[in-house]
Amino acid sequence: MSAQSAEQLLHLETLSETERKILLGALHCFIQQGYFNTRIPDIVAASGVSTGSIYHHFKDKQHLAEALITQLINGLDQAMAKLISQHETPMEQIHALIEWMLTLTDAEPELVSFILYARHREFLPHQPPLCTQQPFEKMRSLVVRARENGDLPPLDEMVLTAAVFGPTLRIMQAAVDGVLPRPAHTYSAALFATIERLSTASAEV
Amino acid sequence: MSAQSAEQLLHLETLSETERKILLGALHCFIQQGYFNTRIPDIVAASGVSTGSIYHHFKDKQHLAEALITQLINGLDQAMAKLISQHETPMEQIHALIEWMLTLTDAEPELVSFILYARHREFLPHQPPLCTQQPFEKMRSLVVRARENGDLPPLDEMVLTAAVFGPTLRIMQAAVDGVLPRPAHTYSAALFATIERLSTASAEV
DNA sequence: GTCTATATGTTGATAGAC
């Protein structure tokens, strides 16, 4: 699957044109400056929608952010579900997912930075941590099924998920921090090699 | 090495008593509520130092935070250097470092959360990203030396660092997010197993 | 539903006594 834009990841079809404009403007502001550095007038400028209209559609700044995060998580979840459905075995699905994560990082580094770093709980205290939500649950279930298939060793489920997806997430983080010499997706082969090695290691360790 | 408290990690010996109290108070506030949710009166209450005195010692809130982050990074760096110096081979040093990271996570989860999640650039735009600083540089150099020793496979340096430390960092993140069933340090053996497998995998992959 | 203009409340920072 090719990389998607931030707009495509927010599935905004059910919303009114104004709400779409507000959420996209807010997303751009939050991505670039962070939630706390974003002032309502910034969202007004970015969205082309007036203060009054923003407050007509959203109770306050916090609820606006909440709606945005919800849409984003749902969008990620749907994109991942579609991607997974296009492949057969758990290991193929894992590979496809990693390719997609790396490609998305190259295409939308600031969006990825927002997702990876975001301490959403700092501005949304009621939000559960990202890693307990659908996208990370999907990763875990893929790993568990690969383990059942015998494609991954019989290690603890949390550790195995961390070992399969942790390196990719670190590379993504390095990429968005600007300390990666090459585009993120060029590391996919080496990352797959580390996963291969998890499975094929000699048993007597 | 046993776990250290937040206070021990900030090497504050060279500072005046008042500056120490201010930095520790601020650290507790930032850890618990984040930088933007912390008001000056919160730091006054947490440190027992008055507003005027705080502004006598630090130009403004941002410079206070900057001083704190610098101290914290230096403290981490020193603790890691000491730990590394107590072991011989790169692989032993890597193992010791991972044990220490996990133990610190159990002892000071909120401090670790602050370090891991902190988008310090959101409130300190001039700060380089954490992963380019001494602590992460140390991780990379350990991995490179282990690779030279033949203890790790000849993969890309960034990928190898991500493969060695990424899983541990993911487990730490899961721990501070409260989604880890057992204390973080109980996963060390399984984490070491994943690193072992990197090295001992059959060559013809 | 959308807009402009404005009020309300907070907050970072300062002034000035001790």
Added chain:
DNA sequence: GTCTATCAACATATAGAC
């Protein structure tokens, strides 16, 4: 160096016309 009291600026949220 430390403190209390206060200011000035600003950002959120609202009021009310269209």
